[in-house]
Amino acid sequence: xxxxxxxxxxxxxxxxxxxxxxxxxxxxxxxxxxxxxxxxxxxxxxxxxxxxxxxxxxxxxxxxxxxxxxxxxxxxxxxxxxxxxxxxxxxxxxxxxxxxxxxxxxxxxxxxxxxxxxxxxxxxxxxxxxxxxxxxxxxxxxxxxxxxxxxxxxxxxxxxxxxxxxxxxxxxxxxxxxxxxxxxxxxxxxxxxxxxxxxxxxxxxxxxxxxxxxxxxxxxxxxxxxxxxxxxxxxxxxxxxxxxxxxxxxxxxxxxxxxxxxxxxxxxxxxxxxxxxxxxxxxxxxxxxxxxxxxxxxxxxxxxxxxxxxxxxxxxxxxxxxxxxxxxxxxxxxxxxxxxxxxxxxxxxxxxxxxxxxxxxxxxxxxxxxxxxxxxxxxxxxxxxxxxxxx
Numbered sequence: 001x002x003x004x005x006x007x008x009x010x011x012x013x014x015x016x017x018x019x020x021x022x023x024x025x026x027x028x029x030x031x032x033x034x035x036x037x038x039x040x041x042x043x044x045x046x047x048x049x050x051x052x053x054x055x056x057x058x059x060x061x062x063x064x065x066x067x068x069x070x071x072x073x074x075x076x077x078x079x080x081x082x083x084x085x086x087x088x089x090x091x092x093x094x095x096x097x098x099x100x101x102x103x104x105x106x107x108x109x110x111x112x113x114x115x116x117x118x119x120x121x122x123x124x125x126x127x128x129x130x131x132x133x134x135x136x137x138x139x140x141x142x143x144x145x146x147x148x149x150x151x152x153x154x155x156x157x158x159x160x161x162x163x164x165x166x167x168x169x170x171x172x173x174x175x176x177x178x179x180x181x182x183x184x185x186x187x188x189x190x191x192x193x194x195x196x197x198x199x200x201x202x203x204x205x206x207x208x209x210x211x212x213x214x215x216x217x218x219x220x221x222x223x224x225x226x227x228x229x230x231x232x233x234x235x236x237x238x239x240x241x242x243x244x245x246x247x248x249x250x251x252x253x254x255x256x257x258x259x260x261x262x263x264x265x266x267x268x269x270x271x272x273x274x275x276x277x278x279x280x281x282x283x284x285x286x287x288x289x290x291x292x293x294x295x296x297x298x299x300x301x302x303x304x305x306x307x308x309x310x311x312x313x314x315x316x317x318x319x320x321x322x323x324x325x326x327x328x329x330x331x332x333x334x335x336x337x338x339x340x341x342x343x344x345x346x347x348x349x350x351x352x353x354x355x356x357x358x359x360x361x362x363x364x365x366x367x368x369x370x371x372x373x374x375x376x377x378x379x380x381x382x383x384x385x386x387x388x389x390x391x
Contacts, residue, residue: 030324050245058242067209070208075233154174170197282314
């Protein structure tokens with residue numbers, strides 16, 4: 001065993017540059033895998049939070065960019081006059097927005113003032129904040145991370161330029177932030193204030209709503225009213241498509257980014273590249289040390305000695321690269337200020353130890369695959385062929 005360990009150490013250190021490059025060739029794909037998996041997990045957490053809210057989303061059947069008449073809200077509410085199954089219906093319109101002299105886009109929604117609070121209870125506004133929301137037409141609830149990005153605080157007056165008409169600055173009064181809500185980027189302002197600004201700047205402009213959020217009492221109500229709402233408007237010029245909030249957010253993410261699929265493909269490709277790079281290195285090592293293996297075979301060392309030697313070398317190098325590749329994103333996104341960096345949809349990127357463990361296991365798999373053929377070739381080498389190779 002001592003001889004085996006010494007020989008293994010000599011192999012690692014005889015060409016330190018090649019060993020380091022091989023480990024780096026494994027570490028880089030592992031970094032990509034860890035980050036990609038963390039992003040996918042973040043998207044899934046966001047979608048699972050949508051399930052807990054028990055909301056439906058109704059939008060235009062043709063496309064989500066086509067508006068719906070505001071009067072649809074009353075018709076949807078009429079499906080449950082007692083408000084025991086449909087708790088509230090909130091019309092919303094995405095207006096985006098930008099801050100003057102700042103190119104970063106905002107995510108701002110204009111919402112029905114009277115039904116926003118019961119439809120989005122996760123924002124947990126205090127009684128005083130609820131009162132300000134109802135009484136102040138310029139009230140806005142800002143995303144916590146958005147507020148930190150721009151240095152906003154409760155009580156500030158801000159100006160936002162909508163991405164949609166009327167394209168004129170709108171003044172707002174910050175009454176609250178998103179608190180503990182999962183979505184800490186989106187801002188919410190009153191739809192009546194936006195509609196008033198639209199008609200003042202563009203006389204004759206018609207009111208419209210992008211989509212309706214429907215807060216239901218139970219999960220069973222989601223299935224019931226998903227079909228009932230669409231049946232209500234079937235055959236009209238503005239037919240609807242209703243889905244649960246998780247499905248809506250999943251379709252939106254896929255249309256905009258298609259992150260889960262693209263990142264899964266990226267991870268698979270990078271791992272394959274790592275396998276090819278490590279296999280090439282182990283093949284080179286085997287060819288460079290052919291004379292040594294011939295000598296070992298001639299001296300009577302068993303086939304399993306050469307096989308285990310090459311396979312272990314491959315495992316150790318790839319495992320080292322895997323540990324480094326998993327540790328870098330974990331440390332950066334857990335123990336440095338970068339952990340506060342906010343990404344769309346997934347918010348803070350969380351790199352868990354479970355993902356790092358998977359990454360290290362994958363690096364071991366890379367080592368097994370990369371070293372298998374050279375190790376098998378060394379083990380199968382006949383003594384006569386080995387001696388002939390010494391010439």
